[in-house]
Structure formats: structure tokens, C-alpha cells
Amino acid sequence: MKKIIFICSVMAMIIFLASYTISERHKKRVNITITKDTPVQKILTELGDEKPNHVLNKSLSKTSAAVGEALFTKGIARKEGGSKKLQSRHFVCTSCHNIKKEDPDLRNADDPEARLKYVAKNDLPFLQGTTMYGIVDRRHYYDGDYYLKYGENVKKANQDLREAIQLCAIECAQGRELADWELESILAYYWTLGLKMGDLTLSDEDWKKIKTDVKDKKKHGEVIKFIKTFYLENSPATFLKPPTDRKTGYNLKGDPKNGKLLYDLSCKHCHEDTRYSYFNLDDNPATFKHLKKNFPKHNRYSSYFLIRDGTYPYYGKRAYMPRYTKEKMSDQQVEDLKAYFDLMSN
Ligand code: HEC
Numbered sequence: 252m253k254k255i256i257f258i259c260s261v262m263a264m265i266i267f268l269a270s271y272t273i274s275e276r277h278k279k280r281v282n283i284t285i286t287k288d289t290p291v292q293k294i295l296t297e298l299g300d301e302k303p304n305h306v307l308n309k310s311l312s313k314t315s316a317a318v319g320e321a322l323f324t325k326g327i328a329r330k331e332g333g334s335k336k337l338q339s340r341h342f343v344c345t346s347c348h349n350i351k352k353e354d355p356d357l358r359n360a361d362d363p364e365a366r367l368k369y370v371a372k373n374d375l376p377f378l379q380g381t382t383m384y385g386i387v388d389r390r391h392y393y394d395g396d397y398y399l400k401y402g403e404n405v406k407k408a409n410q411d412l413r414e415a416i417q418l419c420a421i422e423c424a425q426g427r428e429l430a431d432w433e434l435e436s437i438l439a440y441y442w443t444l445g446l447k448m449g450d451l452t453l454s455d456e457d458w459k460k461i462k463t464d465v466k467d468k469k470k471h472g473e474v475i476k477f478i479k480t481f482y483l484e485n486s487p488a489t490f491l492k493p494p495t496d497r498k499t500g501y502n503l504k505g506d507p508k509n510g511k512l513l514y515d516l517s518c519k520h521c522h523e524d525t526r527y528s529y530f531n532l533d534d535n536p537a538t539f540k541h542l543k544k545n546f547p548k549h550n551r552y553s554s555y556f557l558i559r560d561g562t563y564p565y566y567g568k569r570a571y572m573p574r575y576t577k578e579k580m581s582d583q584q585v586e587d588l589k590a591y592f593d594l595m596s597n
């Protein structure tokens with residue numbers, strides 16, 4: 252009898268323990284809600300992805316996204332309770348960077364032809380720097396050939412967003428170094444520009460897969476990887492050379508319609524009314540004649556040269572023109588621009 256009671260109580264114990272662990276496992280079932288507005292980084296963190304080293308340092312006083320936004324778009328944040336001294340006398344960060352999504356499909360964020368159509372439709376400029384929309388979702392900065400331009404400085408900036416901000420403030424914007432709290436404020440602003448799930452080109456099927464798989468903890472690693480296939484974690488950069496024979500150029504037939512878009516959305520962003528450059532560009536025939544005449548020449552006014560090599564800042568003239576990499580203007584687009592200048596000079 253005793254034996255039976257013993258066996259029964261052992262079995263009861265086993266059943267109790269088993270049901271307890273099952274209910275515990277049940278409790279561990281994650282409840283992650285995902286909508287189109289959910290930030291990608293929030294989901295990844297909830298799924299257990301490693302946090303980036305640019306999570307905000309909240310202990311610095313005076314840090315705020317509003318100060319960061321003002322610094323980024325106006326170069327000064329006096330009204331927001333921030334810096335009273337212009338970051339740069341030559342540029343603001345938005346001279347060269349958008350702050351909205353600029354590529355229709357974030358998997359191909361290196362396609363300038365698709366980007367041109369997209370920015371034209373969305374009333375955005377077409378620029379040499381990459382958009383800051385989604386910068387907190389990237390893990391590498393100044394990628395590819397920027398090593399050739401900035402050398403050792405890029406090594407630190409390649410792995411670290413704070414270093415990348417500081418490098419660009421000094422080298423790209425040709426301005427003063429940012430104080431710690433200013434830098435952290437720009438970072439706080441960047442965190443408001445993170446990718447949302449709705450920015451990813453997910454099909455109905457992909458959504459279903461993600462929503463089902465997040466319920467199963469064992470699949471979280473897979474979901475993280477899957478989500479990351481929908482955007483790039485870096486902005487690729489390939490430096491190109493001007494064509495060797497500037498008369499034949501890139502040997503492609505240009506489309507003046509695209510050329511006009513490039514002129515209006517890119518060149519004029521900096522040169523119209525001498526906004527960020529002393530060199531004025533407008534729609535006067537004389538301006539187009541000047542651009543056309545110099546396009547194939549070996550001089551500092553040649554667009555082939557300016558587009559691919561840019562110019563360099565020097566003492567007394569800090570404003571410079573950044574180059575367009577392969578990802579920021581295709582050879583075809585350079586010829587499109589040339590075709591537009593030809594058309595408008597007639
Ligand atoms: C004169 C043009 C110019 C100005 C002004 C400028 N940048 Fe940049 N910036 C660039 C270029 C070109 C790159 C090269 C890489 C890229 O954006 O793809 C870059 C890269 C960056 C990157 C790394 C982007 C990436 O994904 O690799 C950050 C961050 C950045 N800039 C921040 C800033 C901040 C902050 C300011 C203002 C203080 C600023 N930039 C002003 C041209 C500029």
C-alpha cells in the first residue's frame with residue numbers, strides 16, 4: 252500500500268513539475284506587437300539582437316533631440332537652449348544629407364537611378380552624402396573608398412557613429428568640433444529618424460512569417476536575420492574617375508530630361524543664389540553655355556572633373572564640392588546632365 256502511495260505521489264510530483272515548466276515556458280512566450288510604425292531597432296532589441304554602441308548616453312545634461320535637430324538643420328541651437336556658436340560658417344549638415352527616406356527599396360540603397368526618381372517624386376534634393384534616415388540602423392560608416400580620402404581617421408568612424416558624426420562635422424562641414432552634449436543631441440535626433448517596419452518592402456507573406464515566428468523564441472535569431480535582409484547596414488561608396496577621353500566621355504547617350512532633374516535637385520541645391528557656394532548657378536543661357544563649354548575641358552570648371560573628384564578645401568577657401576561616388580551618380584547620369592547643358596545652350 253505504502254509503495255502505491257509512494258509511486259502515486261512521485262507521479263503526481265512529475266505531473267506537477269511538467270505542467271509547471273510548460274506554463275513557465277508559456278509565460279516566456281514573447282508578446283511582441285509589430286505594426287508598420289514600430290521602429291526596426293525596437294523589434295530587433297526585443298528579439299535579443301545585440302544593442303549597437305550608439306545607444307544614447309542619457310546621463311549627459313542638456314542633451315535633447317530638439318537641440319540635435321536645430322544643430323543638424325541650422326548649424327545652431329540658440330532657441331532650443333543649445334549652442335550659441337555656429338557649427339560651420341560654410342555648410343549645414345543638410346547641405347549634403349537628407350533627413351528623410353531617399354531610396355524606394357532599402358535593399359538597393361546604392362542605386363542612384365532609382366533614387367533620382369524617388370526624390371523627384373517626394374520633393375527632396377539629390378545629394379552626395381547619404382540620408383540620415385535610418386542611420387541608427389546602420390553599423391558601418393564611411394564605408395568603401397572613403398578610406399582613400401580620410402585615411403586612418405575613418406578606421407574609428409567606420410565602427411562608431413559618434414566618431415562618424417564628429418569626423419563629418421570637422422572634415423565635411425569644415426566646422427568646429429562638437430561638444431559632448433551637442434554630439435549626443437545629434438545622436439538623440441538620429442534616434443527619431445530610425446527605420447520603421449513599414450519602410451521595409453515586406454510582402455504580405457513576409458509580414459505573416461515575421462508575426463508568426465516572433466511568437467516562438469527559438470526562431471528569434473532567424474527573424475533578426477530575416478528583417479536585416481530588407482535594408483543595408485552600411486552605405487557603400489565607390490570612387491570613380493572622370494572619363495580618360497573627355498571628348499567621348501563615358502560613351503553613353505544622355506537623356507536631357509533626367510539631366511534637368513539632376514541640375515535642379517542636386518547642383519542648384521548648393522549653387523542657386525550662391526546658397527553654399529560662391530559660384531552661382533541659374534537657368535540663364537549664359538550659365539548653361541559656361542557649363543557646356545567647360546564640361547569636356549581639363550580645367551576646374553569641368554563637370555566631369557567636379558563630379559568625380561570634387562574639390563578640396565584649402566586655407567582661405569574652406570567651402571569645397573564633395574565628389575559623387577558611383578552610388579550617388581551613375582556614369583549615365585553624368586551624360587544626362589551633359590545632354591541637358593547641351594540642349595539649354597542652343
Ligand atoms: C559638404 C558636404 C557635407 C556636409 C556639410 C556634412 N556631411 Fe556628413 N557626409 C558627407 C559625405 C560625402 C559623407 C560620406 C558618406 C555618406 O554619407 O555616404 C558623409 C558621411 C556622414 C556620416 C556617415 C554616414 C554613413 O552612413 O556612412 C555621418 C554620420 C555624417 N556624415 C554626419 C554629418 C553631420 C552631423 C554633419 C553636420 C555637422 C555633416 N555630416 C555635414 C558630406 C557632408
Ligand code: HEC
Pocket residue numbers: 346347378379513514517518519520521522527528529530551552553554557558562570571572573588
Ligand atoms: C553640396 C553642395 C554642392 C553640390 C550639390 C554641388 N556643388 Fe558645385 N561646388 C560646391 C562648392 C562649395 C564649390 C567650391 C567653389 C566655391 O564655393 O566657390 C563648388 C564648385 C563648383 C564649380 C567650380 C567653380 C569654381 O569657381 O571653381 C562648378 C562649375 C560646380 N561646382 C558645378 C556643380 C555642378 C554642375 C553640380 C551638380 C552636378 C554641383 N556643382 C553640385 C558645392 C556644391
